[in-house]
Amino acid sequence: MTREQLVAGLKAGEESAWRLFIQDYGRMIYAVATRLGLAGPERDDLFQEACLSVLESIHTLRHPRRLASWVYIVTYRLGIDAIRRRRPEAPVEDWAVLLESNPTAVIEPTALGDLERLEEIAQVLDCLAEMDQRCRSLLQALYLEEPRPTYEEISRHQGIPMGSIGPTRARCLEKLGNLLQDLSGEGAKPSSRRRGHPLSEAGVPPRVSRRRGRSGHDG
C-alpha cells in the first residue's frame, strides 16, 4: 500500500488502513511519548489521544507524503500538553514562553536531543515513502523489516542479484540523502522548527477539543 493509498484509506475510515497506521505509525507515536519522559498510563493515554487526534484531523493533512512528520508533530504537541497538565497552576502564556525560550526547562536536555533525532527519523521515513519502489523496498528490507532478512532472502524477494545489493544500496542511500537535503532546503529542518513553536506550522491539524475535565489543555 502506498502512502497515498494509506492516507486515502484513513480518510475513508477503512479499518485495514487504521490497523496498518497503528502498526506502522504507532511506533512513532509511542517513541515520541517515551522520549518525552512519559510512561505507564500517561504514555498509553498520549498514544490513544494522538491516534484520536489523527482520526479527527486526517482530512486536514495536505501532503500525504509528510505523514510521519505530521504524526510526529501532532504527538509532540499533545505530549507537551500532557506534561503541562502536570503543572496546571502555570499560566498558559508563561508555559508557551518558557517552551519557546528555554525548552529544557520543560523537557529534559537529553530528551530534547532524542526528540530532535526522532523528528529526523520521521523525515527519513517520509523521504523513503517518496522513493521509487525498487529503492524503497530494498532499504526497508535492509533496515526496517523484522525479523531482519538475510541477503539471500532480499535477493530472492527483490529480484536483485546478490552482487548488486551493495551497489544498489549505495545508490539508494545517496538518493535518500538528496531527498533529505531537499527537505531541509524547504525549511523543515528540525532545529529551525524547534526554536519557533513547532505547533503553529502550516499543515498541523487544529486542536481537538477534549472533555477530560482538565483545565488549560487547549490553551
Added chain:
Amino acid sequence: MDRRHPTREQIARLVLSPDAADRALRAHLEECSTCARLAASIKRSADLLAEARLSSVPRELAEQTLLGLMHQLSEKAAGQSAGAPSTEDRPGAYERLTGSLREVWAALVADSLQTHAAPCRSGTPPPRMLLFETEELAITISLCPGEGADRRDIKGQVVPKEGTGLPRDGLVLAVQGDQQWQSPVSAFGEFRLEAIGAGADDVSILLGDTRVRLRLPA
C-alpha cells in the same frame, strides 16, 4: 592525492563498514570535498534508517486503540446518517477511546451444546445457544453455520439484568487475527454478525464506557 574518484559503492562501504576501508580511500575523502559530501550524505541516511526501527506498540494497547477508533468511526457514521450531533459534541466518546474503557469479562453460564429446536435457515442444523453473564448484563447468543467454509453466523441480544436501558451506540466486534467483524447493537440490545471466521472467538461488546469481552467456545 589520488584524483580518480572512488565509486559510490566504495564510499558506501567505507561509511557502512569503516574497518574495511583502505588507507588510499580515506586519504582521498580527506582531500576531495565532492566525495566527502557524498560520504556524509550516505552516512546520514544510513544512520537515520538504522535508528528508524522503532519499538512496536504493546499489542493490547494497539488493539484497544483500534477498537476505540473503529467505535468512534461507527458513531460518527451513525450520527451523520441520523442527523445526530457530531461525535465531538457527544459526551463520553472521547473517554471511551482514551483508556477509560472498563473491561469486563462475561462468563459462560449455559451452553446448549445440543442444538436448539428451531433451525437457522432451511436446510441447516438448528443453532447452538449460549448464555453469558456479567454482574450487570445477560447476553444470549445463537451460533449457526454461516455461508462459506469455516464461517458461522452469530445472533445475539444483550440485556441489563436490572432496569431496561442500555447505553446508546453499542457495538459488537469479533476478532480473528487481522480480521474483524462488527455490528451495531440495536435499541433492544440485538446484534448480528454474519459469516464470521470460525476462529473468531474473541468477541467484544462496547456499551457506554464498558467493554464486555467473551470467549466463544469451540
